Amino acid sequence: MADKVRSAVVLVSGGLDSATTLAVARHQGLVCHALTVRYGQRHAAELEAARRVARSLGAVRHVEVAVDLRAIGGSALTADIDVPKDRPHEAIAEGIPVTYVPARNTVFLSLALAYAEAHEMFDIFLGVNALDYSGYPDCRPEFIHQFERLAQVATKAGVEGRGTFRVHTPLIAMTKREIILEGTRLGVDFGWTHSCYDPLPDGTACGRCDSCRLRLKGFAEAGLIDPIRYAIQT
Amino acid sequence: MADKVRSAVVLVSGGLDSATTLAVARHQGLVCHALTVRYGQRHAAELEAARRVARSLGAVRHVEVAVDLRAIGGSALTADIDVPKDRPHEAIAEGIPVTYVPARNTVFLSLALAYAEAHEMFDIFLGVNALDYSGYPDCRPEFIHQFERLAQVATKAGVEGRGTFRVHTPLIAMTKREIILEGTRLGVDFGWTHSCYDPLPDGTACGRCDSCRLRLKGFAEAGLIDPIRYAIQT
Numbered sequence: 001m002a003d004k005v006r007s008a009v010v011l012v013s014g015g016l017d018s019a020t021t022l023a024v025a026r027h028q029g030l031v032c033h034a035l036t037v038r039y040g041q042r043h044a045a046e047l048e049a050a051r052r053v054a055r056s057l058g059a060v061r062h063v064e065v066a067v068d069l070r071a072i073g074g075s076a077l078t079a080d081i082d083v084p085k086d087r088p089h090e091a092i093a094e095g096i097p098v099t100y101v102p103a104r105n106t107v108f109l110s111l112a113l114a115y116a117e118a119h120e121m122f123d124i125f126l127g128v129n130a131l132d133y134s135g136y137p138d139c140r141p142e143f144i145h146q147f148e149r150l151a152q153v154a155t156k157a158g159v160e161g162r163g164t165f166r167v168h169t170p171l172i173a174m175t176k177r178e179i180i181l182e183g184t185r186l187g188v189d190f191g192w193t194h195s196c197y198d199p200l201p202d203g204t205a206c207g208r209c210d211s212c213r214l215r216l217k218g219f220a221e222a223g224l225i226d227p228i229r230y231a232i233q234t
Numbered sequence: 235m236a237d238k239v240r241s242a243v244v245l246v247s248g249g250l251d252s253a254t255t256l257a258v259a260r261h262q263g264l265v266c267h268a269l270t271v272r273y274g275q276r277h278a279a280e281l282e283a284a285r286r287v288a289r290s291l292g293a294v295r296h297v298e299v300a301v302d303l304r305a306i307g308g309s310a311l312t313a314d315i316d317v318p319k320d321r322p323h324e325a326i327a328e329g330i331p332v333t334y335v336p337a338r339n340t341v342f343l344s345l346a347l348a349y350a351e352a353h354e355m356f357d358i359f360l361g362v363n364a365l366d367y368s369g370y371p372d373c374r375p376e377f378i379h380q381f382e383r384l385a386q387v388a389t390k391a392g393v394e395g396r397g398t399f400r401v402h403t404p405l406i407a408m409t410k411r412e413i414i415l416e417g418t419r420l421g422v423d424f425g426w427t428h429s430c431y432d433p434l435p436d437g438t439a440c441g442r443c444d445s446c447r448l449r450l451k452g453f454a455e456a457g458l459i460d461p462i463r464y465a466i467q468t
């Protein structure tokens with residue numbers, strides 16, 4: 001067992017954060033299985049980005065699990081609620097946005113846990129970030145630690161003591177600027193990634209939603225050019 | 235708020251346990267939303283049973299959420315592993331069976347939590363039972379309590395203190411016999427339900443898998459006749 005190469009499941013959305021997370025896990029020498037949850041997004045650009053990211057960063061396997069969160073409703077990302085545009089950065093940082101998907105990271109981590117257990121892994125990587133999105137309850141360390149405790153009692157592997165489940169969140173305390181610099185250092189081409197909540201039909205980022213605005217601000221602060229195309233930059 | 239009728243989300247699989255659980259929740263005066271997770275079962279009989287149960291026991295809404303656990307693998311219920319037959323009751327009670335779906339109740343509860351939060355509910359009912367299936371780690375009170383703690387820190391509603399999430403498991407300490415007696419007392423017609431892991435193409439229960447054997451034993455001990463049809467009763 002001591003010689004066995006460690007494997008991990010990495011949640012890959014196709015965004016900038018999860019791409020950097022996969023790069024971090026690969027840099028640590030882990031054999032990575034990329035897991036993308038298809039949850040009824042309103043556009044396919046994110047899924048194509050996830051495939052590019054997984055392939056380009058050397059995941060040994062890329063698994064897509066479909067879960068129809070539209071049946072559940074309650075978010076601008078899955079239901080018929082308008083994505084806010086052109087909000088000032090102070091507004092983005094405050095409160096919980098309408099793009100919050102109820103219990104999303106709980107659902108994502110539970111699927112990652114199922115995959116990990118089915119393939120005898122104990123390491124899960126998730127690209128959450130507590131600074132830029134202070135508003136999401138399921139991006140906080142307290143949530144992550146509670147999920148680790150749950151994983152241990154929820155599974156055959158945990159109860160039988162075959163290992164200790166860990167949820168790794170290497171970006172949790174980083175700013176968007178730091179994530180972009182770290183990803184660049186580890187060889188991520190951010191041209192593969194997709195972040196926009198409301199892209200044009202051809203996949204071009206809108207440049208105006210909270211996600212585009214945080215991304216553009218991060219690149220500006222890192223002193224780098226964002227390689228993706230935008231419809232407009234405000 | 236004091237006058238508001240309390241609503242709950244009840245996980246309904248179509249089996250005997252979840253039907254009794256829904257009857258218990260209804261008997262407590264709760265407005266019940268039935269939630270069925272379609273997770274790539276190998277047969278449709280369970281889904282039809284879930285619809286019958288939800289309708290017959292007065293759920294105000296029945297929601298089906300599809301999640302493709304086959305992409306994850308690792309169980310006789312979702313992958314290409316044989317369902318064991320004709321096992322003695324002592325063997326059924328021992329260890330974790332191959333029909334264990336990795337992290338299934340974690341996935342189910344996370345979807346129920348997402349639904350509850352999206353619809354401003356705090357009560358979730360789950361028909362787990364720790365006695366007949368001592369082998370499933372995610373049927374134990376310890377798992378349920380950890381999930382309640384997770385729900386509180388995972389959600390906007392929990393973090394903002396709008397309520398306390400509760401996972402109710404009214405059957406957790408009952409024997410199959412007691413569940414059948416309680417369901418009968420509350421008006422459940424078990425002819426609506428479906429328990430078999432490996433039914434014939436027309437939906438007839440095999441009578442030989444662990445689930446059929448536990449069910450038949452429960453009816454025998456309750457002194458009642460199981461109203462469903464079996465291919466064979468061993």
